[in-house]
Each structure stands twice: as structure tokens, then as C-alpha cells.
Amino acid sequence: MTIQDIKNRFGIIGSSPSLDRAIDIAKQVAPTDLTVLITGESGTGKEVFPQIIHALSARKHGQYIAVNCGAIPEGTIDSELFGHEKGSFTSAHEARKGYFEVANGGTIFLDEVAEMPLATQARLLRVLETGEFMKVGSSKVLKTDARVVAATNVNIQQAIEKGKFREDLYYRLNTVPINVPPLRERKQDIFLLFRKFASDFSTKYRMPTIKLDAEAEQLLINYYFQGNVRQLKNITEQISVIEKQRDITADIMMSYLPQQQTSQLPMVMPHSSQGGDFNERDLLYKVLFDMKKDLTDLKKIVVDLIENDNQMNQDFQPENAQIIKKLYQEVGTPESPIQLGYNTTTPAPIVKKAPEKIPVQEVVEEEQLSLQGVEEDMIRKALKKYKNKRKKAAEELGISERTLYRKITEYGIK
Numbered sequence: 001m002t003i004q005d006i007k008n009r010f011g012i013i014g015s016s017p018s019l020d021r022a023i024d025i026a027k028q029v030a031p032t033d034l035t036v037l038i039t040g041e042s043g044t045g046k047e048v049f050p051q052i053i054h055a056l057s058a059r060k061h062g063q064y065i066a067v068n069c070g071a072i073p074e075g076t077i078d079s080e081l082f083g084h085e086k087g088s089f090t091s092a093h094e095a096r097k098g099y100f101e102v103a104n105g106g107t108i109f110l111d112e113v114a115e116m117p118l119a120t121q122a123r124l125l126r127v128l129e130t131g132e133f134m135k136v137g138s139s140k141v142l143k144t145d146a147r148v149v150a151a152t153n154v155n156i157q158q159a160i161e162k163g164k165f166r167e168d169l170y171y172r173l174n175t176v177p178i179n180v181p182p183l184r185e186r187k188q189d190i191f192l193l194f195r196k197f198a199s200d201f202s203t204k205y206r207m208p209t210i211k212l213d214a215e216a217e218q219l220l221i222n223y224y225f226q227g228n229v230r231q232l233k234n235i236t237e238q239i240s241v242i243e244k245q246r247d248i249t250a251d252i253m254m255s256y257l258p259q260q261q262t263s264q265l266p267m268v269m270p271h272s273s274q275g276g277d278f279n280e281r282d283l284l285y286k287v288l289f290d291m292k293k294d295l296t297d298l299k300k301i302v303v304d305l306i307e308n309d310n311q312m313n314q315d316f317q318p319e320n321a322q323i324i325k326k327l328y329q330e331v332g333t334p335e336s337p338i339q340l341g342y343n344t345t346t347p348a349p350i351v352k353k354a355p356e357k358i359p360v361q362e363v364v365e366e367e368q369l370s371l372q373g374v375e376e377d378m379i380r381k382a383l384k385k386y387k388n389k390r391k392k393a394a395e396e397l398g399i400s401e402r403t404l405y406r407k408i409t410e411y412g413i414k
Contacts, residue, residue, distance in 0.1 A: 001056065003027070009055075010048050013196050014189035018181035022049065029176045030056035035128060037113075037173045038151040040180030043230030049178055050109035050149040059147060062106025065099050070115035077120050079136050088137020100133055103146040113173065114154035114165055121166045124148075128172045148173070183228040190221050193229060197236040208246045210239055215250035223257055301378055301397050376411045379404065383413070 003023050006012070012023065029036055030053045038046045047066065054064045072080050079089075083098030099108055110116075116124065127133050128148060132141050150173045159165035183190060194212070202209040212220065225231050235256050239248060378397065386392035394404040407413075 001027070006052060006056075010052060012045075012048060013193050014186055015192075016181065016186040016189055018179075019186060019189070022178050022180055023052070025176065025178050026052045027056060029053065029178075031058065033147055035147070035173055035175045036149045036178060037170075037176070038149065038178045038180060039156075040151075040153060041182045041228055042153045043228035044180040044182055045229050046151045046153075046180050047109070047111065049180065050107065050151070053149055054107040054109075054147075057107070057147070059106050063103045064107050064109070065103045066109040066111060067099055068111045070112035074117045077117065078123065081120065082123065082133045082135055084136035085138045088135075092137065095135075098133075098135065100127060100144045100146050101142065104144045105146070107147045107149060110148060110150040112152060112154075113150040114152040114156060114159050118164075118166065121169050125166065125169045125172060128169075183225040183232060187221050190225075190232065191217055193232055194220060194236055197233050198240060201237050201240040205241060207240070210236075210243065210246050210248050212248050212253065213250070216248050216253040219250050219253050219257070297398075298375060301399075302374065304398055305378060305382070305396065372411075375407070376413070379407055379411065380413060383408075 001009075003020055006023055006027060007014075012019075026036075026049050036050075036053060038049050040046050050066070051064070054060060067081070069077065078084075079092075079096065079098065081098050081100055083096050083101055084092050086092055086095045110124075123133060127144065127146075131143050131145060133144060134141055156165055156170050156174075160167045160170060183193075191212075198210050227234070239252070239256055243252060245252070379393070382393040382396045383390070386396065390404055390408075391401050394401040397404065399407075
């Protein structure tokens with residue numbers, strides 16, 4: 001059976017290489033009894049792949065049972081999976097077979113397996129390793145020959161680090177991994193899926209099929225579908241039912257597409273992030289951004305003081321000119337952009353040039369001063385000018401009085 005035959009049989013629409021790869025893996029692993037772990041975002045259609053594996057296997061005449069582990073309460077999931085004996089708990093009025101016993105010789109699909117409690121994970125691990133299990137309230141060991149296919153939309157590695165999933169169970173389930181791609185990585189399939197859904201809903205609701213103009217089609221293809229195929233299907237159904245006009249424009253389409261919450265910009269992770277969640281690139285971006293802001297603010301303070309205070313102009317000797325020159329060398333001239341990385345360019349704030357009377361040409365290149373020293377020096381001069389009146393000095397420096405007080409305390413200025 002070819003990949004196209006499988007698509008036709010199970011109603012799979014799309015021709016992206018990543019989707020074909022996932023189908024091909026399912027086809028190759030089906031004749032074996034290997035455990036399969038299917039990963040992918042919610043709404044991508046992971047539930048179709050266990051059906052493909054079962055239908056193409058030697059177990060196709062056996063039971064196929066799909067179990068949503070996230071929908072079963074923690075107190076009853078052991079009973080659901082492994083069965084129980086009469087009287088084993090309050091409501092156990094009679095003995096009951098579990099899914100593993102019923103699916104003997106067939107396939108059991110454990111959806112949302114990462115939601116399974118840790119105690120149940122230990123029992124599942126025993127089934128995978130030995131094929132043995134015990135009913136709740138029984139000491140008798142039973143055998144099962146059920147093949148396990150599991151699926152999850154959770155990052156298993158993160159769940160292991162947080163202690164919510166057993167690492168040994170992960171490696172036992174992940175004998176053959178299949179990753180189902182998200183819809184945004186299958187852009188060439190989006191319009192095909194839309195047309196299929198529109199045709200289905202036209203038949204279901206007995207109304208003309210909706211059609212998209214060129215702009216609406218492009219808008220749909222470029223949209224970031226957080227809910228993947230399920231979200232696209234819901235949007236198509238909404239438009240089919242609500243819109244009286246069957247020719248859909250971009251403006252109409254926009255009203256049905258939720259505003260995208262995702263950002264393409266670099267993200268600075270919060271301080272609470274730990275381990276692999278905190279990227280070195282994010283940290284570097286934050287450091288550069290903070291440095292740029294501090295240097296820009298300090299440069300503005302220096303230039304404003306020069307402009308507004310004639311007495312300060314007289315005191316501005318070559319060593320102060322050296323500081324300004326160093327700031328321009330490190331941050332860039334007021335007209336030049338400041339590079340922050342991530343292939344983005346942030347324009348520098350427009351700062352007026354200092355008076356020409358500053359003898360920049362007399363700079364002594366060997367002298368080294370810190371930026372903190374410049375800031376402290378400016379604060380001292382502003383306080384001296386206004387006879388230690390912090391409010392006036394703060395206005396002169398362009399900062400709040402609270403910030404000025406903190407800086408005075410920090411530098412030990414009396």
C-alpha cells in the first residue's frame with residue numbers, strides 16, 4: 001500500500017514532506033510489535049496514526065481500544081486500564097476487565113499518556129517490559145499481548161525534569177518515535193484542507209460552498225494556527241454557517257481569525273526560568289539592551305548638563321571630553337544605530353551635540369574612567385549647583401528625586 005493509498009483510506013489531506021515522512025514511518029513499523037510514541041501539538045491529528053498502525057498490522061482483526069488518559073480521574077485509571085475484582089473498593093459491585101485484558105491480541109492507544117499518574121506509570125512500565133499486570137484488589141498475575149501506541153502533546157523531556165514522568169517509561173514507549181508536524185509547517189496543505197472542510201460543511205448544512213478570493217486565501221495560508229487542523233476546521237465551519245455572502249474577502253476572513261498571541265521577536269525569559277528554558281542568546285540580548293539603555297541615559301544627562309549650565313561648561317576640562325568621546329565610541333554617535341543582535345537594529349535616541357567649546361582634540365587617550373564615576377561626578381556637580389536641593393538637582397539631571405536619592409546613597413555622597 002502506497003502513502004497515497006493510506007491517505008485516501010484514512011482521509012488524510014496534504015502533501016508536505018514532513019507529513020509524508022510521518023505516514024511512511026507508521027507504515028514501516030505497523031507489521032512489527034514495536035511500541036510507538038506519537039508526538040505533536042494539539043489538533044494536528046495524532047489520533048489517525050494509531051489507526052494506520054493497527055490497520056496495517058497482523059493485529060488488524062483484534063481489538064483496537066483508544067484511551068484518553070487525561071480524561072480518566074486519578075482514582076479510577078488503574079481500574080480502567082487493568083480491571084478490578086469485586087469488592088476491591090466501595091463501588092466495585094462486580095469484577096471488571098480492564099482495557100489491557102480486553103485488547104489482548106490487539107492494539108491499545110494511550111492518548112495524552114503524559115497525564116497519567118506516576119503510580120499508574122509504574123504499572124504500565126511492567127506491562128511493557130513483561131506483559132504482566134494485576135487487577136486492582138487482586139494478587140493474581142495476568143498476561144496480555146496488547147500492542148501499545150502512545151501519544152502526547154506535552155514536552156516529555158521537560159515533564160521528566162519536573163518529576164512528572166518516569167524516564168524509564170519514556171525510553172520504553174519511545175522505541176519508534178513519530179512526530180506529526182504542526183499546520184504552520186504545512187502551508188501548502190492549508191488551502192487544500194479549507195476546501196475539503198468547506199465542501200463537507202456545504203453538504204452537511206445544505207448550502208452553497210464558500211469560496212475565498214486571492215487576498216483571503218493568502219491571509220489564511222500565512223496565519224499562525226495555534227490550534228492546527230482543528231482550529232482551521234472550526235473557522236471554516238463558522239464561516240460556512242454564519243456568512244450569507246459565499247464569496248469570502250480578506251476583511252471577512254480577518255474577522256474570523258483570532259488575533260495572534262505569538263511573537264516573532266526575541267523574548268527575555270523571567271528570572272524564575274531554570275535549566276534549558278533560559279537561553280544564553282536571550283541572556284545576551286537582555287544584557288546588551290540594558291547596557292544600551294544605561295549608556296544612552298547617561299549620555300543624555302551629560303549633554304543636557306553642558307547645554308543648560310554655563311558654569312558647568314567652564315569646568316568641563318579635557319578629561320570630561322574624553323568621557324564623551326569614549327561614550328560615542330562604545331555606544332555610537334547620536335546619528336548611528338545601535339546593534340542589539342537578533343538581526344534587529346534599534347535607532348539611537350536623537351541627542352543634541354555638545355557645544356563646540358569642548359576641546360575634544362586634547363583628550364588624553366591613556367586615562368581610563370568608569371561610567372559609574374561619570375554618573376557620580378555629574379550628581380555631585382548638580383547638587384553643588386543647587387546647594388544640595390535634591391528636587392532641583394533631579395530635574396537638572398533628568399531623573400526622579402527617588403532615583404537621585406538612591407544614587408546618593410549608593411555612591412555615599414554627603
